[in-house]
Amino acid sequence: MIKSDTQTAPTATGPSRPEEPGPKLFRVGTLAYTRAGLFMLFAWMAWADVCFTIMEALPGGAISIKLKALDTPNWLMAVMMSTIPMFLNATICPWVSFASDRHRGPLGRRMPFILYTAPFMTISMIGIGFSHPIGQFLGGLLKTAHATLAPTTVELIVVGFFSTMFAFFNMFVASVFWYLFRDVVPEEVMSRFLSLMRIVGTGAGAFYNFFILQYALDLTYIPWVLLGGGVLYLVGFGLVCLNVREGQYPPPVKFEDGPGMISGVKTYARECYTHKFYWLYYLYGGISCIGGAIGMFGLFFQLQMGLTKANIGTLGGIGGVWSLVLLYFAGSLADRFHPIRTQLTALLLTAIFFTPQGLLWLFYNPTPSTFFYISLISGILYVPIGVLQAVSGTPMEMRIFPKQLYGQFCSANALIRSVLVMVAGPLAGGFIDIMKKMCHGSDYAYRYMAIWQVTFGWLAVAFFLLMYREWKRLGGSESFVPPEVEPRPGGELAN
DSSP states (O other): OBOOOSSSOTTOSSOOOTTSOOOOOEEETTEEEOHHHHHHHHHHHHHHHHHHHHHHHHHHHHHHHHHHHTTOOHHHHHIIIIIHHHHHHHHHHHHHHHHHHHOOOTTOSSHHHHHTTHHHHHHHHHHHHTHHHHHHHHHHHHHHTTOOOOHHHHHHHHHHHHHHHHHHHHHHHHHHHHHHHHHHSOGGGHHHHHHHHHHHHHHHHHHIIIIIHHHHTOTTTHHHHHHHHHHHHHHHHHHHHHHBOOOOOOOOOOOOSSOHHHHHHHHHHHHHSSOHHHHHHHHHHHHHHHHHHGGGGHHHHHHHTTOOHHHHHHHHHHHHHHHHHHHHHHHHHHHHHOHHHHHHHHHHHIIIIIGGGGGGGGTOOOOHHHHHHHHHHHHHHHHHHHHHHHHHHHHHHHHHSOGGGHHHHHHHHHHHHHHHHHHHHHHHHHHHHHHHHHTTTOGGGGGGHHHHHHHHHHHHHHHHHHHHHHHHHTTHHHHOOOOOOSOOGGGOOOO
């Protein structure tokens, strides 16, 4: 068990006296680790990331397949899989973050939000998996009560209920889990720690794609796959919560006198939403998310092109393994040439050479085998660019957002994205429905996704170029300082 102690490392055999040489200690707050203790911390956090990765991956594909089998309209599918989660992200995550920062308890300020929501996460995953028998049971009760709901409608309601339940409780974990790193990982090893975590997470994703995905997309196996995933998450994260301990925190900051909530909202808006530079970045990210909103139908596009579920898993798995090889190299490039420049390079290469590729399938109808190998080659060529974009994203935000208000600006950015995606999801679903009518009900309509992706992809690049020009005007890599925001108490500036 990794415990907090201001003078004793978790794996040390006795107290470490300042006057006597001893093992090097890595400290964060009141926590101290020897190298062995730090390794154990990494092992538990890596295991948590594996459980978290599989938990997040499993329900999405299963919900898509179930909704498709129930002949759910695409606009409703978009509402359930995009709009509702984004609404929860815009409302629940800020509250969870606010409450977690100020919580003090025997388990710390992060662990309770993870541990106490784990049973509900497991129940929701099992409910999604066994929605058909649950729907049949409820349908029988409704018949007894002389109600007249079609069996498919009852099952659709069950899927909707448990998928919303999953999205709600996942908001607790998806935000607080990442805050935990800041509280328990020493700053001097943070970059290496997160790089290794990314490798573990990518490896877990590749394992999922190779060995689990084809079963997670099969109606016969979905109940048992989600049951296994739910139990893995409950037991796996439960062990993490019991073996990784947070340190002691100072008392939470008290509110100033006056209408704190109203004053806080005004300050938040004034600091985050009144400078052109930040708005250009928010709009770039938001429009990118609009372009990605149609990605929820990507599975059906691949199936329409003739790929099997095993083919899809193989493509994802190969991409994941290839990403593992490139992660450290891409990170060093981003550090050397500046994250904003590497991000721009990756965006332009994607917009010029890869996104328009989807338009080809509107005019060319390959065999499934040909499409598989074209997708494989294209994926192998794209992965270095995608990895470069992924590893430079967070460092870029760290460079352009004020240091003292980094979390606040991240949440302001996420809020804009969530609101736009809430609107974009149903619009993307409606776009596919219109294309289906034009295609006389054929799944050929999914090939028109490329028009949506190219349109919003290039619009996002345009806003990034405007933001890049503003960044250069404000000093660029030589002298850029995040634009000044509202002075903090005592005259300290947020940037």
